[in-house]
Amino acid sequence: MDYIDYYKVLGINKNATADEIKKAYRKLARQHHPDLNPNNAQTEKLFQQINEANEVLSDPEKRKKYDQYGNDWKHADQFEEARKQQQTSGRNGGGNPFGAGGNPFGGGSFTGDDGDFSDFFSSMFGNRGGGGRQAKFRGQDFRASVQLNLSEVYETHKKTFTINGKNIRITVPAGIENGQEIKIAGYGGPGSNGGPNGDLYLSFEIKNDTSFIRKGNDLYKDVTINLYKAVLGGEEMIDTLSGKVKMKITPETQNGTKVRLKGKGFPVYKKEGSFGDLYLSYHIDIPTQLTTKEKELFEQLAKERS
Structure with a gap:
């Protein structure tokens, strides 16, 4: 998977605050929403990257993992567990191929190119060819914002949205509130090695188009x-x-x-x-x-x- 600089996607620096991330995401999401740029594959791809960047950087725990492991932040827990197991093996006389520090990444940020994995990780996660058992990873969750008028959410109705290049028809329940979020299972990023898809989280921005x-x-x-x-x-x-x-x-x-x-x-x-x-x-x-x-x-x- 090619490395994507999520900070660059949102146009912010690595020291950006949560509010700065939120403002940058909302601005770009409105600007590049597929509904405003129909039949534009480039815009749809950028819109997906914007949502991915927000998904990761708006979550403190995910952001921490991304800063350390780069594009493979989703596998950080497995990497850490494997490192601990290898360290334990070294203490038991098996030797530690990572050296005294026990860090397979040399202390720097990890960019996620397949060639940077050790044979140990390759056999565990299947990142090189061969007969190693491949771990299944769940796909990334996506987040997107949807704008509706107050008069629209007075009654339950079905509506089609274009999210990450896909047309999704959902039932919008009457009475939904501004800022409310709903989950659509399986409409996030694809899983790896047969793992399940992530989920899509839609947050609603309700514009008052009435006299009430x-x-x-x-x-x-x-x-x-x-x-x-x-x-x-x-x-x-x-x-x-x-x-x-x-x-x-x-x-x-x-x-x-x-x-x-x-x-x-x-x-x-x-x-x-x-x-x-x-x-x-x-x-x-x-x-x-x-x-x-x-x-x-x-x-x-x-x-x-x-």
Whole structure:
């Protein structure tokens, strides 16, 4: 496997912080997403490398292994175990081919070319030809971000995404939240020597394309009513995500009055038929550009009230 410099892929240095890695990944993932660059094999390959780089560098343990072993970071535990076994063998009189330090990699970063393996590792992991028993390795997990509108996740629906050059059709459950992550088994990197594929983790970025504010499963909305309806009462048609609702405005409604519409909020994730509530806040529209007659009427009303 060719060595890939994940730091270079994300355009960061080796001392980058977790926040810097996250920002770099999000920027590049949006820029090179296959949906924005259809039928572009080069972009799809780069997008896959971006996800691979984020998968490794955003995980402190994986990053540590990558810094030490390079492209073969996934086999670090096996390498360490083999080294310990060989050291034990040396203490028992078998000799240590790695020298006093017991380090098969000479103390430096390991780039993963097949020619750099010792015969011992070749026989254990099957990296050279021959009759050695080949170990099976699970494929790498991938991570990708998906952008959806708030109105889209009000109902459960199926959607096709292009991830790492593959079209994946999944069911997006109603009520999924911004930043939520789901796992799609087997859609990560291919395994080695017959090992299982890795998994794909999708994180959702939900853009609010509505006039509502979402807080958990509840929705909030400002509603403007005219002065006369606020004073005298009446009816107002209110938009909800499930359709229009006729609301009764009680006489003498005050500015900032809040009302709750039970069950008219956002669906609860994976709880079919369960919804949050919708909270309305009334704001009274004061009339402007009054006619002479209207001013006289308001003045008359003011005298009556005084």
